[in-house]
Amino acid sequence: MRISTMTLGALLLAASATPAFAQDAPTAPPPEITVNATAAIVSDYRFRGISQTDKQFAFQGSITVTHASGFYVSAWGSSVTDYVVAGGNARQEIDLIAGYSKTINGIKLDGGVLYYFYPRDKTPGVHSDFFEPYVDISTTLGPVTAKATVNYAPKQKALALDQTGVGSSFNSRSRDNVYLAGDFTGAIPKTPFSLTAHLGHTFGTSWLASSFGKGKEQDGYTDWALGVTATYKVLTLGVSYVDTDAKFNNLVGAVESKSGVVASLTASF
Template sequence: MRFSMISLSALMLASAATPAFADDAPTAPPPAITINGSATVVSDYRFRGVSQTDKNVAIQGSITLTHESGLYVSVWGSSVDSYVTASQAGHQEVDIIGGYKKTWNGTTFDVGVLYYVYPKTKFLPGDMSSSNFFEPYFDISHTFGPVTAKATVNYAPKQKALALDQGFFSGSSAKEDNVYLAGDFSAAIPHTPVGLTAHIGHTWGPSWLATDATGSTEYTDWGLGATYTWKSLTFGVSYVDTDADFRDAYTNGKISNAGVVGTIGVSF
């Protein structure tokens, strides 16, 4: 699951902009299960600073079912290119997520598991590659006035899909694991529909997610962004960069250098 700065800021702004009114009329209890969704167009799908679409446009969407207990399940999808799937036939990513989220004394804890699925990734008949992998995660966030700070750790245990050749040349290729640690900050400008975001993260390998063209097995990504919310629409722009050198396997173009990403999203 790739939670975007757009969705984070939209949620924060919606809560900040909602006025409190006294109302003595009885209200119906909230439903035990709520359903939320989103649809988004991005000028470039960046995952931990690295373009997943060779710097082209991506269409994304999600739907989430949340129980009043804090348990939730979600499905998120995006278009991707052959850098991610290692096959010219596969152009989709589907993330299946299950977790538990709860807030105590203003601090929110979120723990769960992500399963990344890439349909049609077999390059040739009989190849033994593996693209799908799972990744448990944990994050903690707290709001200080208009500012929300969040720390996240994702750990993908050793799996064939994280091997440097992803099992393409041999079904017995060495499995690898990966760790990602990130900090995110968001701020709502009071009495305006504008939000600001900041992000920094670091990836440790060796794994397919962390090893770049220079052979480095770790890298840092960072970004700064702003959002503007109008009704159910959120417009965003962000500057994203890394200190890595990832290359597209087919074009050899660098896909981890600095770039500006634009976003238009709708929530329902």
């Protein structure tokens, strides 16, 4: 979801630069409801540094409806690999989001609830859907935008590490999970390029947002990424290096937490 905002200072500057005769032709007020959408292809769908597609391509898309008051609802979807996610037969991930954002003195506050839904996961006794409240704060200083995020998933059956019987000693334990992250974007002036950096840490364990492999738990891990993007009209091309200190093996033994280069092409509407 990408939302562009203009600070009050920028609005006042634009107003002061407007010729006096423009007052005779007032512009229409902004719409009460706006709709934004994206479509993307990525070389690897990484969720908090962990590949959800066995390091294969994924198709993704989103739609967001925003009210002028700051309330919004959004849906985001991606293809996933069945033996990477907990259920073992899921092919899609759909994230349903409801939240509210407000900008005060150049600082944007955003909070809501995110629900992870795997529509084809029908394995008896396996739980993969879960919800996660989130709060983030962001600000822009010149060409640099910084954002801090905290996500908290309360104890839920879907966060149990092993729901397949492989590690039955902790098969039935419901768990909670906290994710803290910082993201930075720096636009290179007079060019279409931006530099990006990400640092996140998972506190606690879960199937989708944790490191787990070879029958052992790892109580938390760190993920990070460095990248560059180039934007041309509605298209954005991105390349980033992603890594973690996790040890995550999927159901067929592949290590999904290894470092890698991820490329993406996104169209925004």
